[in-house]
Amino acid sequence: MMMNLFSSFDPSTSFNLSLNWMSTFLGLLLVPSMFWLIPSRWNYLWIKINLTLYKEFKILNNIKGSTLMFISLFSLIMFNNFLGLFPYIFTSSSHLIMTLGLALPLWISFMFYGWINNMTHMFAHLVPQGTPPILMPFMVCIETISNMIRPGTLAVRLMANMMAGHLLMTLLGNTGPMLSMMMINLLIIAQIMLMILETAVSIIQAYVFTVLSTLYSSEVN
Incomplete structure (x- = not known):
C-alpha cells in the first residue's frame, strides 16, 4: 500500500529481495572491456592482423x-x-x-x-x-x-x-x-x-x- 506519493520510488520488490539497486550497475555491462582491461600482446596482434586485412580487402x-x-x-x-x-x-x-x-x-x-x-x-x-x-x-x-x-x-x-x-x-x-x-x-x-x-x-x-x-x-x- 502506497503511504505517500514518493513511496513508489522505494527500492523494494514483490519477492522480498531488493534488486532495484542493481539497475545502477546495468550500464557497466554496456561499457566495452577495452575501457577496463589493458589489451595483451595477443589482442594487439589480432587487432594488427584485422587492420592489415581490412586495408587489403578494401582495396580489392x-x-x-x-x-x-x-x-x-x-x-x-x-x-x-x-x-x-x-x-x-x-x-x-x-x-x-x-x-x-x-x-x-x-x-x-x-x-x-x-x-x-x-x-x-x-x-x-x-x-x-x-x-x-x-x-x-x-x-x-x-x-x-x-x-x-x-x-x-x-x-x-x-x-x-x-x-x-x-x-x-x-x-x-x-x-x-x-x-x-x-x-x-x-x-x-x-x-x-x-x-x-x-x-x-x-x-x-x-x-x-x-x-x-x-x-x-x-x-x-
Missing part, C-alpha cells in the same frame, strides 16, 4: 560492408585449421562438405548480385578484351566453365592442402614402432618440421581462400 573489393564478412571468413577458416593441429580434434576444414559449404554460398551470392545489378558487366567478362571475333564463341564457353568451377577449386584447394599434411604426419607417425632409436629421433625432427609447415599452411590457406573470394566478388561489381 568495393562492395560496402563486405570487408567485415571476409575478415570473419578468414578468422573462421584459420581457427578451424589451427584446431586440427591438436591431437584428437576433428579437422573440419579437411572435409569437402565444410569447404564447399563455405565456397558455394559465396559464389552463388556473387553471381546473383552480378547478374541482377551489373548484367552488361558480367557479359563483358565472358569475352576478354582484344579477342578475335572468330574465337569469341570458344572464349565464352571457356570463361563460363572457368567461372562455374570456381567454388569447386576453392573448396578442393583448402581441403587438399589441409588433408595432405595431416595424412603425411599420420603415415610417418605410424611407422614409429618399427624404427630404430636413431631413426625415431630423425622421425621426431621430421614431425616437428611438418608441424611448423602445417602451422604456416593453416594461415596461408585461410588467406588464399579469403583473397580469392574477395577477387571473385570484385569482378561482379
